[in-house]
Amino acid sequence: GENVEQHPSTLSVQEGDSAVIKCTYSDSASNYFPWYKQELGKRPQLIIDIRSNVGEKKDQRIAVTLNKTAKHFSLHITETQPEDSAVYFCAALINDYKLSFGAGTTVTVRA
């Protein structure tokens, strides 16, 4: 089955700095890659997604890049703020309908 690897598992950044989280996937047929932010005890919240026909997508301080050849995609958060502190999950759509999640990255933004 699809294996999504995510790194790092924890990330501590100074407020205002950038944060980068990287994921790799194994199924070359995967064509949809969402990123979720999850706060403790809450549901995962979609923050950005990218499809395989696009190499990069940006939404204000958040951007995602996709390298289909290398089968990896990354989340970039610029100008981090304390409210960006949360657990972030990458995912890949497999078999055209179900999501396989990475292990998660705990991001801490230091004020």
Next chain:
Amino acid sequence: GAVVSQHPSWVICKSGTSVKIECRSLDFQATTMFWYRQFPKQSLMLMATSNEGSKATYEQGVEKDKFLINHASLTLSTLTVTSAHPEDSSFYICSARGGPSEQFFGPGTRLTVL
């Protein structure tokens, strides 16, 4: 946007009892819903795919006789944890498929089995 609800938000039960969790799509119809389990400080693990009007598809290692799934309508799927034990204590999250790719997540149900 698409809204998915879950009920209850938390439940505490005694070992050996059964617990039913409901997942509803409030403003759209969902032929496919998903059930995930999330242990503390871990990722979401897909348990099963719930298809309206047909049997659920379970992921490898998930006991279908223990985790009963019913998707009787286009807006409701239920997960019943039968004969619950402390090791079943977890955060159970459902999602509803809202298009070719997107999933909309419910708020989750915290199950504690004593």
